[in-house]
Amino acid sequence: MAAFTQIKVLDTHTGGEPTRLVLDGGPDLGSGPLAERARRLQEKHRAFCQAVIGEPRGSDVFVGALLVEPHDQTCHFGVVFFNVSGPLSMCGHGVIGTVVALAHAGLVEPGLVRLDTPAGYIAAILGPNGEVTFDNVPAYRKEKDFTLYLPGVGDVQADLAWGGNWFCLIEKHDQRLETDNLTQLTSYCARIRQAVRDTGFPEIDHVALFGPAVRAGASSRNFVLCPSQAYDRSPCGTGTSAKLACLAADNKLAPGTEWVQESIVGSTFRAKYRRQGDKVVPTITGTAHVTADATLLLDPADPFAWGLR
Numbered sequence: 479m480a481a482f483t484q485i486k487v488l489d490t491h492t493g494g495e496p497t498r499l500v501l502d503g504g505p506d507l508g509s510g511p512l513a514e515r516a517r518r519l520q521e522k523h524r525a526f527c528q529a530v531i532g533e534p535r536g537s538d539v540f541v542g543a544l545l546v547e548p549h550d551q552t553c554h555f556g557v558v559f560f561n562v563s564g565p566l567s568m569c570g571h572g573v574i575g576t577v578v579a580l581a582h583a584g585l586v587e588p589g590l591v592r593l594d595t596p597a598g599y600i601a602a603i604l605g606p607n608g609e610v611t612f613d614n615v616p617a618y619r620k621e622k623d624f625t626l627y628l629p630g631v632g633d634v635q636a637d638l639a640w641g642g643n644w645f646c647l648i649e650k651h652d653q654r655l656e657t658d659n660l661t662q663l664t665s666y667c668a669r670i671r672q673a674v675r676d677t678g679f680p681e682i683d684h685v686a687l688f689g690p691a692v693r694a695g696a697s698s699r700n701f702v703l704c705p706s707q708a709y710d711r712s713p714c715g716t717g718t719s720a721k722l723a724c725l726a727a728d729n730k731l732a733p734g735t736e737w738v739q740e741s742i743v744g745s746t747f748r749a750k751y752r753r754q755g756d757k758v759v760p761t762i763t764g765t766a767h768v769t770a771d772a773t774l775l776l777d778p779a780d781p782f783a784w785g786l787r
């Protein structure tokens with residue numbers, strides 16, 4: 479009988495959104511900048527992404543985090559985040575989950591944890607209370623009040639911004655940001671994503687709707703559609719960063735002032751920013767919890783060992 483392929487993982491969730499950290503058994507992505515290694519993951523190892531986080535072992539809600547050697551030698555670890563379709567440049571909830579998982583595995587202590595990612599260097603601090611605070615890569619708004627036409631809806635005004643991933647952000651909409659409205663929210667955001675891509679921004683793969691907060695003390699609630707059809711259960715670290723860039727550009731939030739972003743399921747991140755030239759450096763704080771310490775087994779006799787797709 480041929481041997482099973484074994485992949486060692488630690489699972490966490492950050493405000494309800496899962497991260498699966500691959501500690502051992504991942505593909506060799508070679509050396510060089512993390513963005514190049516992410517490209518190799520995309521070109522040569524899509525089946526690995528699908529096997530680790532897609533069905534039948536996971537679902538497209540999962541974000542994977544492949545632990546690699548850093549290129550930036552000042553960093554403790556390199557991390558390539560990925561979803562079922564391939565790599566993500568950055569992932570805020572994934573940074574929080576990764577740091578908590580590394581601490582659980584005894585690989586980091588409370589204090590500074592420096593991560594090399596395809597989007598750039600991330601400085602995270604694991605607090606003594608288990609909270610993780612990280613400085614994201616610089617964020618900026620590319621387009622303000624960009625007009626999109628949605629058949630049956632009409633014109634929709636959106637901001638387009640970078641927060642480690644590309645976002646289309648919408649404040650003025652008629653959508654109800656409640657968990658009993660997820661099908662409608664997903665379909666609305668998928669149509670928005672198609673419309674923005676059709677208008678010449680193929681790089682935009684996340685859509686974020688914002689509305690009034692429900693939780694006491696929160697600044698706003700969001701709904702974020704990820705590149706697959708899954709929505710982010712967490713407030714989305716890169717989406718919150720893109721939001722801070724828009725608030726800063728509109729002078730609606732002063733540097734250093736706290737913004738509490740609530741997710742569609744009611745979890746929160748605390749966020750603030752400082753200016754860096756014409757960009758902002760977001761600082762995001764959140765918590766994660768370990769949910770599993772496991773070895774994934776890929777049976778060569780299993781027709782779905784590498785996933786359903």
Ligand code: PYC
Nearest residue numbers: 569570571714715716
């Ligand atoms: O927290 O940045 C984030 C994120 C991106 C996709 C899912 N979560």
